[in-house]
Amino acid sequence: MTLTEPLPDGLSQREIDTEVAKAQASAAPADHPPRDYPPYRSSHFRHPKQPLIPLRDPEAVELSGPAFGVTDITALDRDLTRQHQGEPLGERITVSGRVLDREGRPVRGQLVELWQANASGRYAHQLDQHPAPLDPNFTGFGRCLTDDDGTYSFTTVKPGAYPWRNHVNAWRPAHIHFSLFGTAFTQRLVTQMYFPGDPLFPYDPVLRSVTGEAARQRLVSTYDHDLSTPEWSLGYRWDIVLDGPSATLFEEGGNH
Amino acid sequence: MSYAPTPSQTVGPFYGYALPFPRGGEVAPAGHPDAITLHGYVYDGAGNPVPDALIETWQPAPDGSRTGAPGSLRHDPVTGEVIGRDGVAFTGFGRVPTDADGHWAIRTLPPGGVSYIAVAVFARGLLHHLYTRAYLTDEPGDPLLGSLDARRRATLITRPEAHRTYRFDIRLQGEGETVFLEFE
Numbered sequence: 001m002t003l004t005e006p007l008p009d010g011l012s013q014r015e016i017d018t019e020v021a022k023a024q025a026s027a028a029p030a031d032h033p034p035r036d037y038p039p040y041r042s043s044h045f046r047h048p049k050q051p052l053i054p055l056r057d058p059e060a061v062e063l064s065g066p067a068f069g070v071t072d073i074t075a076l077d078r079d080l081t082r083q084h085q086g087e088p089l090g091e092r093i094t095v096s097g098r099v100l101d102r103e104g105r106p107v108r109g110q111l112v113e114l115w116q117a118n119a120s121g122r123y124a125h126q127l128d129q130h131p132a133p134l135d136p137n138f139t140g141f142g143r144c145l146t147d148d149d150g151t152y153s154f155t156t157v158k159p160g161a162y163p164w165r166n167h168v169n170a171w172r173p174a175h176i177h178f179s180l181f182g183t184a185f186t187q188r189l190v191t192q193m194y195f196p197g198d199p200l201f202p203y204d205p206v207l208r209s210v211t212g213e214a215a216r217q218r219l220v221s222t223y224d225h226d227l228s229t230p231e232w233s234l235g236y237r238w239d240i241v242l243d244g245p246s247a248t249l250f251e252e253g254g255n256h
Numbered sequence: 257m258s259y260a261p262t263p264s265q266t267v268g269p270f271y272g273y274a275l276p277f278p279r280g281g282e283v284a285p286a287g288h289p290d291a292i293t294l295h296g297y298v299y300d301g302a303g304n305p306v307p308d309a310l311i312e313t314w315q316p317a318p319d320g321s322r323t324g325a326p327g328s329l330r331h332d333p334v335t336g337e338v339i340g341r342d343g344v345a346f347t348g349f350g351r352v353p354t355d356a357d358g359h360w361a362i363r364t365l366p367p368g369g370v371s372y373i374a375v376a377v378f379a380r381g382l383l384h385h386l387y388t389r390a391y392l393t394d395e396p397g398d399p400l401l402g403s404l405d406a407r408r409r410a411t412l413i414t415r416p417e418a419h420r421t422y423r424f425d426i427r428l429q430g431e432g433e434t435v436f437l438e439f440e
């Protein structure tokens with residue numbers, strides 16, 4: 001990932017943009033990205049070619065899911081700025097929102113995990129070779145449980161953009177990775193949250209893999225002044241809606 | 257369905273210091289006499305092992321209970337360290353990253369009431385995770401297995417090995433591609 005290594009075949013941003021436009025034009029509006037998405041080059045050998053097998057089974061184990069509780073986390077896990085002796089560098093932020101199912105019901109007491117690059121755009125991961133400084137006071141991993149309202153909340157620093165080797169001059173917009181559980185295994189979600197107004201949005205095939213404009217917007221947090229803490233942190237709000245059926249939806253005879 | 261869902265995005269290459277946790281594959285209480293091992297390799301469409309996949313498993317307890325239990329990632333409240341399951345509660349949840357050779361393994365108890373363990377696959381390059389099932393035995397009456405032709409059905413059925421071990425390889429693409437599921 002250093003600049004001295006040759007790029008796989010040196011596709012230009014313009015060539016990627018052409019691929020993005022092609023995928024955009026041929027895609028039916030969908031909530032989730034297609035797994036076969038040529039502009040994201042590592043999807044090439046990693047997407048199934050057979051259609052998924054639809055399964056509508058009220059007895060399916062996947063309509064229930066893992067449970068988490070107070071023993072799974074500690075109180076400090078939600079504050080990524082307090083995991084080391086000193087303060088991490090960067091812009092301190094609060095990220096908060098509600099986790100809901102598709103009926104709008106709060107997902108209570110469930111595990112939310114996040115991970116991210118530091119303020120310079122570098123992950124605390126051995127394989128991240130981006131020549132930006134590591135921060136000894138920042139690991140970039142947190143977790144919490146949602147409360148009775150479905151609300152999660154983290155204190156962290158705003159991550160930096162970083163380069164990657166999808167194509168020449170490929171840069172990821174600043175983002176935070178999220179992992180969520182619902183009441184059913186079918187509602188499992190791993191996704192990424194972005195920051196409003198990032199100039200890199202048009203160039204990023206990962207964000208653009210969500211081909212619907214409205215769906216893409218749902219990955220972008222909003223700056224929320226009421227969530228900002230005076231003299232302390234800037235607030236970003238991001239609500240999350242989990243897809244997929246659950247046992248309770250079946251019980252209520254929901255149409256899905 | 258009035259609320260539009262949040263789209264999926266790839267887990268990316270750098271989840272390794274965040275999501276996996278110590279003994280994430282040790283779902284069975286230590287030394288349990290009924291413990292089984294479920295393991296296999298993840299392969300891509302070029303036939304290469306996938307060294308940066310994350311496998312999650314979910315299943316009923318041996319008594320058929322599907323409520324699960326907290327404590328998969330039990331933490332020491334003082335140091336914050338993950339200290340592993342308490343050895344008593346069966347949480348039903350496993351999470352393991354693949355090794356450099358694409359291999360993963362969990363040790364668990366046989367699921368009660370069904371013959372399969374639910375599996376979710378996450379990986380760099382995979383924009384949306386995939387669901388499949390590892391059947392410990394071929395179930396003649398199973399509605400999913402019954403809907404598949406013999407060749408595809410075989411991708412869901414584990415191969416028994418010695419010492420209560422079951423082999424379940426996952427092929428993301430191409431020859432012998434695993435059956436992946438979409439729940440409605």
Ligand SMILES: [Fe+3]
Nearest residue numbers: 172175177268
């Ligand atoms: Fe990232």
